[in-house]
Structures are given as structure tokens and as C-alpha cells.
Amino acid sequence: MHEFFPLILVGGVLGFVSLIFIIAYMTIRKQKEAIGFDRNMKDSEITRRLLVYAKPHIGSFALVLLIMMFSVAYDIVSPILMGHIIEVIKADFEMSYLLAMVAVYGGILVVSLICTYFQAIILQRTGQKIVSRIREDLFVHIEKLSHNQLNGIPVGKLVTRVTNDTGAISMMFTNLIVNLIKNCFVIIGVLTAMLCLNYMLTFMVLCFVPFIVLFTMIFRKFSRKAYRRVKDGTTDINTFLSENLSGMKIIQIFNREAGKKDEFDKKNIELGRAKRGEMLVFSIFRPLVYMLYVSSVLCLLYLAARGVIKDVEFLGQTITGGLVVTFYSYINKFFNPIQNLAEQFNWLQSAYASAEKIFTIFDMVPEVQDAPDAVELDEVKGEIEFRDVWFAYKEGEWVLKGVSFHVNAGDTVAFVGATGSGKTTILSLLCRNWDIQKGQILVDGRDIRTIKISSLRRHFGQMLQDVFLFAGTIRSNILLGAEGIDDEAVMDACRYVNANHFIDKLPAGLDEEVRDRGNNFSAGQRQLLSFARTIVHKPSVMILDEATANIDTETELLIQDSLEKMMNIGTMLMVAHRLSTIQHADKIIYLSHGEIQEEGTHAELLAMKGRYYALYSMQFEKERLAKGEHPVA
Secondary structure (H helix, E strand, O other): OHHHHHHHHHHHHHHHHHHHHHHHHHHHHHHHHHHOOOOOOOHHHHHHHHHHHHHHHHHHHHHHHHHHHHHHHHHHHHHHHHHHHHHHHHOOOOHHHHHHHHHHHHHHHHHHHHHHHHHHHHHHHHHHHHHHHHHHHHHHHHHHOOHHHHHOOOHHHHHHHHHHHHHHHHHHHHHHHHHHHHHHHHHHHHHHHHHHHOHHHHHHHHOOHHHHHHHHHHHHHHHHHHHHHHHHHHHHHHHHHHHHHHOHHHHHHOOOHHHHHHHHHHHHHHHHHHHHHHHHHHHHHHHHHHHHHHHHHHHHHHHHHHHHHOOOOEOOEOOOHHHHHHHHHHHHHHHHHHHHHHHHHHHHHHHHHHHHHHHHHHOOOOOOOOOOOOEOOOOOOOOEEEEEEEEEEEOOEEEEEEEEEEEOOOOEEEEEEOOOOOHHHHHHHHOOOOOOOEEEEEEOOEEHHHEOHHHHHHOEEEEOOOOOOOOEEHHHHHHOOOOOOOHHHHHHHHHHOOOHHHHOOOOOHHHOEEOHHHOOOOHHHHHHHHHHHHHHOOOOEEEEEOOOOOOOHHHHHHHHHHHHHHOOOOEEEEEOOOHHHOOOOOEEEEEEOOEEEEEEOHHHHHHHOOHHHHHHHHHHHHHHHHOOOOOOO
16 A cells, blocks of 8 residues: 555645635635626627627638647657657667658658648638627727717727727637637547556546646636736726827826826736736646646656566556656646646636627617618708707706707808807707707708618718817818719818818828827818818708817908808808807807797897897907907997
């Protein structure tokens, strides 16, 4: 019995280590129940949804699996050849036979390497196609989200979903899945070969399998938590950077660099802790698997030494030198895939954590959607009507309260009133950026909820106060990807809105570079470009939200001239704080606290001497004082 004491000692050490990890596992389970950790989506659900993207490429994966079998065959056959070579050397040695065996071994190796190369090429191409499709679908889905939903998600978080998280899934399709299958085949093939050679030594190796299963299950729980912390930390960093880099000018103006650096340091330190936690989990698990490998090798060598040196059998089976070499190679090939599985399981957790976050975005149902029977509008005349419209951004906090008005096709209607009175909200509701809670909005007598959103917006041209220009050129910002519009049409639109006055002076003209958010152009120039962008797409209804704010007097004159021209194109709805820009409007609507207080032409409202009259008089007096004139008595 004392001869088996080393084996019993190894078993005792493994049992003690297992006990420690079981206690740790029970501890984390209690924490999970206490804090509501961890996943909201099951692995089976994530797998099912990912396979939807893999299904069109099933042929490529089948080809890879076929090629992979050659690599698996090498892993299974090569140890037998090595053992056979050892036996040949020990017995009747013939150089020609030895060289033949070495040639066979080398041939199998070369075939395996060639197969591995083609496997990698096919997987990379297929995986990138899948990830590109996921990334494209995700971006298209984000485009469909309502303004309310987009306002609730930091831009940095969306950027992380489309870039970092899809990158983690890329590793899953280009490397992980096939290698997981390969390693499983290798393990099964190696076990089968070992059973055929010496089943008792195989049973000895299998004694370590329960420990492998136990350690893997425990590692799965710890690694999942670690990966989630890393993903959350990465998202927080990206969100912080996206917001603060965009607002860096404000940070500098208010001298808040040091405070923002401290905030960044906290998030950076938290991400560093998460990364260290992730590395700690993996640095414990992999050595444990290696310990099992070393323990199995020690047991093999101990039993082999007793069998070869003392010429005894192990449980009725003879052990030879060639068998020892073969089993040594097989044990290495048995535990190597297991160690690889550990690393691949790490990647799998990363991919699943990323996939869950991506599918969380996919599961957001757009709040503003087309009705099942929504129709296309081939033509819009521009007649608009609000019927008892009620709207609130937050439940119970009404921004519009029973607003009703009618706009004839081709008319220009201006909305005035104090900040927060609901002017911009009316323009936003008309394009279905939000959906109203009560009432009706009609275009040409048809409820806008019965019109396809894309069709509705195609006939509207929106010019906002805060003009957003994309990185690119002036031409690309005016066209926004539209096809079939030549440079002459673009320049005609620019001349119509007076944008040609500064474009003609630029070295590259329409090809002049536009930097981030158009910061190399003045506010007035950006506004004129937004006018040209709207005109070139020939809208039936134009929406203008305070175009003359924060611009110089010279540019304001150009914009005023542009506005007068655009009023003749079609229906125009505009918000203006400077009442001098709307005196020629067909109708002026005065709003206060979400309700219409006064309605009429400029002259009619002045004659009423109500709120519009008071506002106009106040502005008129300010302009006189600004010019240095004496106030009116």
C-alpha cells in the first residue's frame, strides 16, 4: 500500500485546493443573491441570436470544420508515431524504416500546417463579414431610436457598443468557436486513443477530470463578474471622454481642467482595478490547470518507472518505454486544449458580455414607429393643422396644452414667446421626432401618424439654430450623401441663399475641408450652409428655428435676404426671437406656457396692444438704445 502513497498525496493536495475554491464559490453566490448580480440574458439566448448572423455562412464554417479534421488527426496520430519510433529504436533498428516513419510524421505535420493556414484565412473573412453585418444592423437600429431614447443614452456608450463590443464578438467568430470545437475533438480523440493503448493509465488520467470540471465551473463565475466590471469601466471611460472632449472649450473657459482630471483619474483607476481583477482570476485558473497537468505527468512517470524499472504490471497491463512516450505526449495534448479552453472561455465571456450589451440596444423598441398601414407621400402641398395637441416630455409636465392652429399651403407662420413656451417643441412634433399624447397633427389633411416617417421627413427641410456640420467638405455637408445632384445645382442653392459670398473666396471652393463640427467656419457661415443644404433637397415645408441668433450684423443681412427668398418656395414655419425678422410673415402665433395667447399678422397684433405689442415695443426700445438714440417718451 505504501507504494501508492505518492498518488494518495497528490490526491490529498488536489482535494484541499478544491475545498478552498468551493468555499470561495459559495461566498460569491451569497454576494450574488445579496446585490442582484449578475447577468440579465442567458447564454443560450445570446448564442441563439448570434447564430442568426452565422447561419448565412454555414458553408464556410462547414469547410473550416472539414479542414480542421486534418489538424485533429495530426494531434492524435503523432504521439503514436513517436512511441512507435521509440520502440523501433529499442528493437531491431533499421535506418530506412526510421526515416520512413520520420517522413510520415513530417508529412502529417506539413499537411496540418497548410490546413491551419487556410482555416485562419476562411475564418477571418467569414468573421469580418458577420461582424460588419452586426455593426451595420446596430447602427441602423440606433438611427431609428427616438430623440427621447437617444437623449437617455450617452454618446460614448453607443460608440462603445458599435466599436469595442462588436470587436469582442469578432474574436468569437474568427477564432473562438472553431477552436473550441477543435479542442473538444482533440480531447475526445486523445481519450479514445489512450483507451485503446492502455485503459488503466487512461483511467488514471481521468481521475483528474473531476478537478478540471470543478475548477472550470468556479472560474466561470469569477471570470463573468470580472469581465462585466471591465466592460462597464470601458463604457464609463468612453462616455466621459466623448462628453468632455466635445466640451473641452467650456472646461478651459471655466478653468476646470484639474477637476475634470480628477474625475478622469477616478474612472481610470476603477477600470485599472477591473483589469487587475480580470488578470487575477485568469492567473489563478491557468496555473491550476497546469498543476493538474504536472500532477498527471508525475503519476505517469511514477507508474512507468515502477513498470519499466521493476518490470511489473499496473493493474494487469504492461507498461513499455514507447507507451510512456506516447502517453506523455497524449497527456500534454489532453491538458493543452484544456488550458486553451480556459483562455478561450475568457474570450467567450468577453464576447458574451459584449453581445449582451449589443442586444440590449437591439431590444430597445423605437418609441416613434411607422403604423402598420402607413403610406408614402409622393407630394406635399404644405397645409398644416394642429388640433387640440397636448404634449409632455415627462408624464404630467405638459409643454403644450390644447394647441390648435391652421397653416395654409405656401404661408409663412412665425412662433414667438418666452423661452420654454413650446415654440421649438411644435416644430419638432411636426417631423415626428416625438409623438404627441393627445390630439392630432395633420399635413394636407392627413394625420402624420398614418404617414411613413421617412416619407414625411423627406418633404421637410429643417434649419436649426445650432447647425451641425460633419467632418468632410462643404459639398459633402450640403449633399449629405444624396445622389443625382451635380455641382452646378449645389452652387445654385448656395447662390440662392447667399452662401456663395464666402464659398467663392475659399481656396478649394466646395472642396474646402470642414473640420470637426465645422469649427473652422463662423456661426453665420454655418447657418448659410444649412440653408443651402435645405434648398438643394427641395423641401415642400421649411422649418426654421432661430436662424439669426448669435451672428454678426453683416451676415444677418445676408440671412434676412435668404429668408425673404425662401418664403416664396413653400410653406415655412419659423421660430424667431428677433421680431424684425418676422414682420412679413402671413401669421404670427404668440405662445405662453404651452398655450396660444395671440394670433394674427404683425399689424393685427400690434393693433391689439397685447403681449406681442409689449414684446415688440421692448425690443424696439432696446435696439434704439443700442444705436445710441434717445428712448421714446
